[in-house]
Amino acid sequence: MLLMDYELQKKYGLFTAIAMVIGIVIGSGVFFKAEKILLATGGDLPLGILAWVIGGMIMIVCAYVFATMATRYEKVNGVVDYAEATMGRGYAYILGWFMTTIYYPAITSVLAWVSARYTCVLLGWDIVGAEAMAIAGFYLVGSYALNALSPKLAGKFQVSTTIIKLIPLILMAILGTITGLSNGVLVKNFTSGVIADVSTANPLFTAVVATAFAYEGWIIATSINAELKDAKKNLPRALTFGTMFVALIYILYYTGLAGAVENSVIMEGGETGAKIAFSTVFSNLGGSVLFVFVVISCLGTLNGLMLGCTRGFYSLAARDLGPQPHIYKNIDANTNMPTNSAIMGLLFTAGWLLYFFGANLVPESWFGPFSFDSSELPIVTLYVMYIPIFIMMMIKEQSLGGFKRFIMPTLAIFACIFMVIAAIYAHRWAVLYYLILFIVVMAVGGIFYFTKKPH
Template identity: 65%
Template structure:
C-alpha cells in the first residue's frame, strides 16, 4: 500500500510522542482527583498510579510486538485490520477519528488554557480560558498541517521542557517533605475519613487513565517513522515505563510539598501551591509556566494524531469520500483535508466538554459525562478483540509472546473497563448510547461518496 507520506521522523520523535503526549496535562490535572478519590490516602493513591501504569505498559508491550511485524499506514488501525479484519479496522478508525482523538485533544486544549488562566488569575470556566482553548486548538492545527517537521521538533523540545518541573518537584519536594516531616505525615495519616466514591481505588485508577493515555497516538505516525518496525517498539516500551516512574516520583514529591488536605482543597491551584511552597513564589511561577508548556506539548502530540485520523480511513478507500481525505499535499506532505476535519471534530468536542462539564447549568441533561475519561475506557474495550486474535493468529511466536503477553493485555484492558463501570455507573450507560449513535453514523457513511471516484 503506497501511503504517500514522507519518512520524516526518527526514534527520538517517536519516544517524544509517547513520553510527551502521556506526560503533560494529565499528571497535573488528575493528581488532585486521585488524592480526593482516595480521601488523601497516599499509599492507595500510589497503588492507583501503579495499576494504571501497569495497564498502559501491558497494552503498549503488546502493540510493540505487533509493530515489529506490521508497518503500513496508521499503527493500531493496521493491527486491527491484520488481526481482526478490515470491517473492524474501519470502525476502530472511525471511533478514533470522531470520538477518541478529538475528544482527548479538546480536553487537553482546555487544560492548557486552564493552567494559563491560573497564572493570570482568570476563572477556569470563564470566557478568557474558553477562547484561549480554541486558539490553542487552531494554533496546534496550523503547526501540524502546514509545518509537520516543525511539529516533530516541537514535540521533542516540549517533552524535554515538561520534564523539568516534574523532576524538580520529585527531588526537592521529597527532600523538603522529609526535612519538615510533611511527607511522613501524609503517608501515615488520611486527610479525610469518608471517601468521595464507594469504590475509591477504581475511581482513582479511572482518573489515572487520562494521565496515562496518549501513548497509542505514537502509532499514528507509523508510516512517517524511519525504520518503524524497530523504532516504534522501542518508543512504546521505553516511553511507557519511563512515564510510570516519573509519575510516581512526582506524586510523592507533591506529598512532600504540602499536606494532603491543602492539596485537595486547592482545586485547580493545588499544583501551584505545591510549587510555590517548595520554590517560593517566583520559582513556583516560573515552574508553573513549564506546566503550561507541558500541556501544549501534549496538545501538539494529540493533534499530530488527530490530523491523520480521517486519512487512515481514506487511504484504505473506506469512510466518507475517501478520494478527499487521502489526498496528500505536494508541498507539506500532509493530508490537509484530513487535518482540517480533525480540527473541526476537536472544536465540536470542546463545545461538548464545556456544555457537559463546565457550564453553570449542564446543556445535555443525562448525556453529560467527562469526555477525558470515558472514551479512553472504550478504546481499552476495543483492544480486547485485537489481543484475542493476536493469540490465535501469531502462530510463529513462542508461547510467552503469543499467549501470555496478549492474555495479560486482555486482563489489563478488562480491568480498566470494569473500573469505569463500577466508578462511573450511569454515566457509562449514557456515554454508550452516544457511542452507539456515532458508530451507527459511521456505518451509514462507510461507503458514502465512493461512486464519485
C-alpha cells in the same frame, strides 16, 4: 492513526526510541489528574500511589503486546493497521472511525481546556469562565494552524517541549520529596489515611480510571517502527522501558507533590493546588517559572494530539472508506498536508470542546443525563476495542513463543477488562448515556462504510 511512508529510513536507535515514547506519553494528565486522584481517594496517599502503579502496569502490558505486533507487520503502523491485520478491514474501519470522530477530538478538546486552565491559574483568572474558554479556543485554533500550515515547525515544537515536560516533574519529584522528609509533611501525608469523604463506592477504581488519561498516548509510539533500527528487538524494549520510566516519573512526582504541601491543601486548593505546591518548594517566582513549563507541557501534548486529529479523515480516505474519500485524501502540494481532513478534524474538536464545556464546566449541564467525562470514557472505550485484537493475535501468531503469544496478551486482556469495570464503578449511569452516543456515532460511520465499501 498517523500514516507514515513505508520507505522511511531506519535512523533511530534504542535510546532515541525510548525518548520518543517518553515524549509522546508525558503531557498534561499527570498535572491535571493528580488532584482528582487525591479527591477520589479522600486524601489517602498510599491508595493514590497504588492507583498510579496499577494504571502504569496496564499501560506497560498493553504497550508490550502492541510492540510485539509492530514487529510482526513490518509495513504497518498504528493501532488501526494492527486491527486490520488481525481482525480485518471492517473492524479496522470501525476503530478508525471511532478514533477520528470521538477519541482524538474529545481528548484534544480537553487538552485545549487544560492548557487554558493552567494559563488562567498562572494569571489568577477563573478556570471555567469566559477567559478560560476564549484561551482554550485560541489554543485549539493555534495548534491546528501550526499543524496544518507548517508540519515541520509542529514537529520541532513537539521535540522541544519533550525536555520542558520533564523539568517540573523531575524537580518536584526530587526537591518536593526532600522538603517533605525534612519538615515531616510527607510522613504525615503518608500516615494520615482518609481525610475527607469520598463520593464513589470504590475509590481505587475511580482513581485508576483517572490515571488512564495521564498515561494515554503510548499507542501512537508504535508508529515509529518503520524508522527504528533493529525494530524487532528495539521497539518492544523502547515501549517497555519508556512506559516504565513514565510510570516511575509520575509516581515520584505524585510523592514529591505530597512532600511539598499537605494533601488537604491540594484538595482544597483545586486547580491552584499544584501552583501552591510549586511556590512552596521553589518560592513564588520559581514556582511561577516552573508553572510556565507546565503550561508549555500541556501545549506540547495538545500539539501532538492535534497532529492526529488533522489526519483522522485522511487515514480513512486513504483506504477509500468514510465520507467522500476523494475529498479527504487530497494532499496540499505546498504544505504536504491533508488540508480537507485537517479542517474536519478542527471542526470535530471544536464540537467536543463545546460539549465538554456544557457537560462538565457549567453549573447546570446543558445535556442533562447525557453529560459525561470526555477525558476518560473514550480512552476506556479504546481499551475495550483492544480486546478482540489481542484474542486474534493469540490465534493467528502461531510462530511466537508462549510468553509473547499467550501470557502477555492474556494479561493485557485482563488489564483492559479491569479498566472497564473500574470505569463502570467510577462513572456509573454516565457510562450508559455515553454508550448511547457512541452507538449513534458508530451507526453513522457504518452507513458510510456500507455505502462506500469498494467491491
